[in-house]
Amino acid sequence: MPVGHAALSACKADFPLLAREVHGKPLVYLDSAATSQKPESVLDAMDAYYRETNANVHRGVYELAAEATSRFEAGRTAFAKLVNAPREGCIFTKNATEAINLVAWAWGVRTLQAGDEIVITEMEHHSNIVPWQLVAQITGATVRFASVTADGLLDMEDLAGLIGNRTRMVAVVHVSNVLGTINPVARIAEMAHSVDAYCLIDATQSVPHMPVDFAALGVDFLAGTGHKMLGPTGIGVLVAKPEILEEMEPFLGGGEMISDVRKDGSDWNEIPHKFEAGTPPIAEAVGLAAAADYLMDIGMDRVRAHERELAGYMLEAMSEIPDISIFGPRDLDVRGAAVSFALPDIHPHDIAQLVDQHGVSVRAGHHCAKPLMRCLGVPATARASAHIYNSPEDIDVLVEAIGAARSYLAG
Amino acid sequence: MPVGHAALSACKADFPLLAREVHGKPLVYLDSAATSQKPESVLDAMDAYYRETNANVHRGVYELAAEATSRFEAGRTAFAKLVNAPREGCIFTKNATEAINLVAWAWGVRTLQAGDEIVITEMEHHSNIVPWQLVAQITGATVRFASVTADGLLDMEDLAGLIGNRTRMVAVVHVSNVLGTINPVARIAEMAHSVDAYCLIDATQSVPHMPVDFAALGVDFLAGTGHKMLGPTGIGVLVAKPEILEEMEPFLGGGEMISDVRKDGSDWNEIPHKFEAGTPPIAEAVGLAAAADYLMDIGMDRVRAHERELAGYMLEAMSEIPDISIFGPRDLDVRGAAVSFALPDIHPHDIAQLVDQHGVSVRAGHHCAKPLMRCLGVPATARASAHIYNSPEDIDVLVEAIGAARSYLAG
Amino acid sequence: MGSIDSLYQEIILDHFRAPRGEGSLDAPTASVDSNNPLCGDEVHLEVRVEDGKIAELAHSGQGCSISRSSTSMLAEEAVGLEVGEALERIEYFRLMLHGDAEPDEDRLGDAVALEGVAKFPARVKCALLGWLALKEALMTNAEGGANGHR
C-alpha cells in the first residue's frame, strides 16, 4: 500500500476526541509528544473489560478472574510483540518514569559505588536525569552528560570520550521529545557493552512512532509509556533482558512479587512478576493491548513513513514564518515529527495561549528538559508534535494561527 | 433514611458487570476484598475524559490541557474530602502497594539505621511487610511482628511491649483483608507518637467500607487504593501530614516533581507534586473522583451499617455449614464483611472452583498474608467478601453452593 | 472455558480420595519442599535414586484435589524409571498442561486425565507442583547433593 498523508490521516475518524471544537474552532491537536489521543478501539476495550470481566488477576480460581488474567496477560504479549522483546522481560509500571526509576533504585542503589559513572546526555527528559541524580546522591556515583551539537545531534565523539572504565550505565533517549532527534542507540549499546556497562534507552518517543526492535537494538533496558502510544494513562513498561532481571533484586515489595513471605524474610516470584508489586494496571494493560494492535494493524513502517513526510512538511512550512528559530536536525532520516521553535517577539507561553484561540493545541515550556533548554540558550520553546492522525492541513492552520498571534500581541 | 439490606443492595443496578452470568448462572460476586466492581458513573467519567478532554496535565496552556488538569485535580479534592485529609497531603500512586513503598524507600532507606525497629503485625498484607523487609535489609533495621489473638484481634499488649525507644515506625493494617478485623488505629497512633515514631495505616480495606477520618485518627501516613473502592485500577493514594512531606526527600525522580533540573543537581516542586514523578494516572483520577462521589452520595455511615448487617448475616448463615472453621472476630463492632473460612474435607481451591459453577466468585489462597496463614495454622483459606451491592440472598447462594461442592467431591 | 467435569474426572477424584505413595522414605537420596504461591499448597517429596533409576518415591503435604491427585499419579508412574526418562516425562506432562502436547497414556499413565487442566490456567500450577518438585530432586541428585532446598 502506498504511504501518503491521505492514506493515514484518514484514521483521524477513529479518534473520537479529534472531532471536538475548541473556542468554536475545530480542534487541531499538535501535542502528541506530551500525550496522544486514543482510538475508539482502546476506549472500547477498557470499557468492555470493566463491564464484562473485571476481577483481580493471577490469584483467582473462578471464571471471572481467569478471564481477567488472560486479558491482562494479553497486554503483555501485545507489547512484547510490538517491540520484539521476550514476554517475561516486559514489566508493567505506571509510566516510563517509574520504569527508569525501577532500574535506578533496584539496580543502581544496590550496586553503584563511589567513583562509578552513569553517562547520560544533555538532551534527556527529566525522567532520565533525576533518577540518576538521586541514585548518585545516595551511592556517591557521578552523572556525566554527553553534549549536543549545534544542529541538534548527540555529539558521538564527546559520548565516546565519556564512556570508560568507570562507566556502569549509559542511559540515552531514543528520540528526543524536544529536538525530534533519533539517536543511534544500537551503536551506543555497543559502546556501553565494550566497557561492560549497561545501556538503557528511553523509548517513550520512539515506540509510538517507528519500528523499535528490542532484540535487534541490543540494549539492556528500554522504557516506554502507554499514554503516548495511543494507549491509556496509568501504564508504562520496562523491557529488560531476562537474564539481567533474574539477577536483579526487586524494587517495590508487596503482593504478587513474592513466592513466599516469612517473618524472617521472603522469596521472590518468577520474572516479570518479581517486579510487579500489588494490583497491576489491569484495565490499562487491556487498553495497551488494543493500542499496540491498532499500531501493528497499520504497521510501524507506515506510521514512520507518514510522520517522516509530515516532519518534512512541518520544517518546510514553519521555516516560512519570519524570524523563526527551529531547533533540532533538518535531516529527516534522523528526526521525528516533533518540532520545537521560538520567535524573538513572542514568548512560547503566549504562542500556545493565542493559537489555542484558533483551535490549535501546542505545548510551551521547558518540556521537562531544562538542561537542554540551557544548551539551546532559551528559557522555553514552543513545540508542535504530530502523530498518525495529523495532516499537512493541521500544520497550515498552525502557521496561520502563529501569524495571527503575532499581530495580536504587536497591537 | 433507614438502613436496610433492601435500601442499599438496590444500588446493584448501578454496576453493569453484576448483571452478567457465569456458567449459565447469575453472577454472585463475593470477592470485593480483592477488587470491587465499578458503577456506571465511574466508567462514564473515564470514558468521557478520554473522548472529551484528554491531554497531559499541569504543563499545558491550551484549553484542553486546562480542562484535563482541572478534572485531574478534582480527583485529588474528592479523595481528600472522602478521608478528611488536606489536599496537598494526597499523593497519587499506582496502587496502595506503591504508597507504602514510597514511605519505605523515600523515608526509610534514607533515615533508618542499624538497630532501628519497624513494628508491624502478623495480620499484615504482604504489601505492608515486604517493603519494610527490603528496607531493613538495606539499612540494617529490624522488622518486628505484633501477634494476633486466638479470636483474630491484634494483641494490644504484645504491640505495647514491642513499641519502644528503638521504634521508628508502626505500620498497621486498618481492616484485615483476611480476618475482617478493624484495628484501633487511633490508639496505635498515640502509642507510636509516645515514642516519637511514625504511624502508617494500610487503609486499603477500610476506606471503601466505612468512614475514615485521617485528621481525627491522628496517623501520619495512610495508604489507599482505587480499585477496591469502586474506582479504577492503576491508581492508589498515599495520604501524609503535609509537614512530614515537606521534610521528606522525594522517591521517584522525573518530570513534574522538580522545580529546576541542572546538571549538578535539582530542586523539588511543591507537595504533593514533589512525590508525583512522570505523567500521573489522569483518567484514573477522574474515575476515582466519581467513585468517591458515589460513596459520599450514599454516605459512608450507611455503607458501614449495610456491611455490618451483612457481616452479621454471613457469620450466622455460614456457621450453619457443618464442620466449618470461620476465622476472625465475631463481634460486629470490630469487623467488616470479609469472612475467611476452611472446611476439613475440601481445599479452598476446590471450593472456589466448584462454587464458581454456581455463579459464585470467592477467593482461595493465602490472600497475600502468608505470615497470618502460619498463625492460623492453615496453608490457605477460602474468603467471601461483600460490598454495598451484595445482599443476604448472595450469601444464601454461597452456602448452598458450598454444600453442593462438598457432595460433588465426596462422590 | 472448560467444563468442570473435564477437570474433576472420576479417576482424578479417585487419586485424590486415596493418594498413592504418601509417606516418607527411610533413606532418600534427595528431598525437596516446594510450594505454590497461588494457593499456598505445599509438597514435601522424597526420592531414592539407585543405579540411575528411581527406586522409591514418597510425598506428603497439603493441597487441593488437583495437586494431590497429580502427585499421586506421579508417584505411581515414576518409580522404576531412569532419571533421564523421568525428566523427559515431566517435561511432556508440562507441555500437555500448556496445551502443547497430546495426552499419551504410555508416557503419563493416569495423569493423561489431567489434560483438562489446560483449560483452567489458574490450576496448572497445582497440577505441576509435585512433578516440578521431582524434577528439582532429580537435578539435585544429579549434582550429587543430598538435600535440595529453596
Next chain:
Amino acid sequence: MGSIDSLYQEIILDHFRAPRGEGSLDAPTASVDSNNPLCGDEVHLEVRVEDGKIAELAHSGQGCSISRSSTSMLAEEAVGLEVGEALERIEYFRLMLHGDAEPDEDRLGDAVALEGVAKFPARVKCALLGWLALKEALMTNAEGGANGHR
C-alpha cells in the same frame, strides 16, 4: 473558560510592550532569582528597603506577556510602600488570582487588570512570579540577609 481578551487587555499589553522598572539597582538590600517551573520563566528582582519602606525596585529576566506585565505593574505599585503593606498587597493579589478577592484598584493599581488570569489556571503562576519574588526578597530582608537564593 475565560475569553482571551480578558486575559490580554490593552493595559496589560502596554506594560508588556514597555515594562516599568526594568534594570538593576546600585545598592539593593535584597535580591532574588525565581523561576516558574511551568514555562521556564525567570525573574531577577532587586529591592532596596530603607526605614521600613521600599525605596527602589528593579527587575530583569525572561518571560511571557503575563509575567512581564505583572512584574511591571508591581514595580509601579510597590515603590514607596511600607514592607508590611507591600506583603499585604501581594497576598491580596494572590487571592484575586485565585478568585478569592475582588479587584481593588486602591490596593493593586493597574494590576487589577490581571483579574482575568483567574480563569486561566495555567497562567496564574506567570502572573505571580514577580510578586512572590518580591515577597521572598522582603522576607529575606526582614531576616537581615542581603541575598536570597533558592
